[in-house]
Amino acid sequence: xxxxxxxxxxxxxxxxxxxxxxICASHYEQKEAVQCFSCGAFTYNSPEFTLLDxxxxxxxxxxxxxxxxxxxxxxxxxxxxxFANEDIFFHNRTLDDVSINIVGVTEIAxxxxxxxxxxxxxxxxTKSMSSLIGxxxxxxxxxxxxVYILDHLIKIEFAATLAHEFMxxxxxxxxxKLEPKKCEGLCNLGSWLIYNKITSANTPYLLKSLMExxxxxxxxxxxxxxxxxxxxxxxxxxxxAIKGNL
Ligand SMILES: [Zn+2]
Ligand SMILES: [Zn+2]
Ligand SMILES: [Zn+2]
Numbered sequence: 001x002x003x004x005x006x007x008x009x010x011x012x013x014x015x016x017x018x019x020x021x022x023i024c025a026s027h028y029e030q031k032e033a034v035q036c037f038s039c040g041a042f043t044y045n046s047p048e049f050t051l052l053d054x055x056x057x058x059x060x061x062x063x064x065x066x067x068x069x070x071x072x073x074x075x076x077x078x079x080x081x082x083f084a085n086e087d088i089f090f091h092n093r094t095l096d097d098v099s100i101n102i103v104g105v106t107e108i109a110x111x112x113x114x115x116x117x118x119x120x121x122x123x124x125x126t127k128s129m130s131s132l133i134g135x136x137x138x139x140x141x142x143x144x145x146x147v148y149i150l151d152h153l154i155k156i157e158f159a160a161t162l163a164h165e166f167m168x169x170x171x172x173x174x175x176x177k178l179e180p181k182k183c184e185g186l187c188n189l190g191s192w193l194i195y196n197k198i199t200s201a202n203t204p205y206l207l208k209s210l211m212e213x214x215x216x217x218x219x220x221x222x223x224x225x226x227x228x229x230x231x232x233x234x235x236x237x238x239x240x241a242i243k244g245n246l
Contacts, residue, residue: 004042005033017042018205036061037118038154039202040209051152053105055118065152072100075159079166082197083190086234090166091143091173098145098169100162111148119215121150122161124168145169156200160191160210176241185221186241189229192222 001010004021013025018040027033027042034045036058043049043058050056066072080095092098109116111123125148130141147165149158167190170176171183178186188210195207211226213219228246229237240246 003027005044015042018208038152038157040205053116053118055152057152061154062152064154066155066158067102067151071155072102072158075155075162076100078198079159079163079194082193083163083166086193088167088170088190088234088238090170095145095166095169098147100147100149102151103148104151108148108150118150119218121153121157122165123148124165124172126169126172143173145172154202156195156198156202156206159198160194160206163190163194164188166190170238171241174242177244178241178246181217181221182225182241182246183221184218185223185225186237186246188218188222189225189237192226193234 001014001022002008003010003014003024004017005023005027008024010022010024014022015025015028016022017035021042023033023042031045033042034056035041036043037055038057038061041058041060043056045056049059049062066075076095080090080093083089084093103111105116105118105120108120108123111125112120114120125146127144128141129144130139147162147169149161149165153161164187167187168183171178171186176183191210192207195203195210210222213222225237225246228240232240237246
């Protein structure tokens with residue numbers, strides 16, 4: 001077996017990444033090698049491929065980060081198309097009034113009022129505005145949503161993160177109030193649906209990370225919602241969420 005990084009025949013201990021690449025144990029133990037934040041593949045630990053927030057990326061993922069308005073719009077359309085097939089709709093079906101911004105990790109932490117963590121790849125801020133006249137007429141308050149997504153995410157990772165945030169918008173628009181575990185679990189079901197629609201070399205790795213996430217909120221929450229989804233399908237689960245019975 002050849003080492004993925006130095007190409008030498010591996011004779012002793014080795015490590016294997018989620019893609020099946022094996023490397024000599026010494027590379028990893030001496031920190032010459034790290035795992036790519038996005039795809040999990042082993043890669044050389046080099047300043048050129050390390051972001052200011054400490055994320056290591058492999059050269060492939062480094063070159064593929066979503067960063068243009070056109071890319072964001074394309075991904076957004078894809079998600080809305082797949083969601084519509086699952087009967088997940090929004091009040092404004094095209095979500096063209098939702099701003100989607102790519103920001104750094106500090107900005108995400110500031111928006112979430114939490115400490116800096118690379119586990120948070122996105123956040124949605126929903127504001128409700130009601131005019132006095134509208135209130136007198138019994139109209140619902142108008143909501144505006146802003147989505148913030150971490151910079152340098154590869155397309156499939158960006159799409160899954162955006163799908164997660166869109167599920168927060170769906171919950172906010174439908175007045176759904178769930179405990180954090182079920183709320184984030186339902187949002188992660190949005191990511192899961194996207195992983196099952198958009199195939200890429202990295203989809204299996206990211207899907208596995210989602211399914212096996214040890215986090216008590218995001219991981220256990222997802223597995224709870226996923227089991228209910230297996231029984232009830234999307235429509236059933238969304239109805240339960242609206243009734244507050246999920
Ligand atoms: Zn090696
Ligand atoms: Zn990578
Ligand atoms: Zn969330």
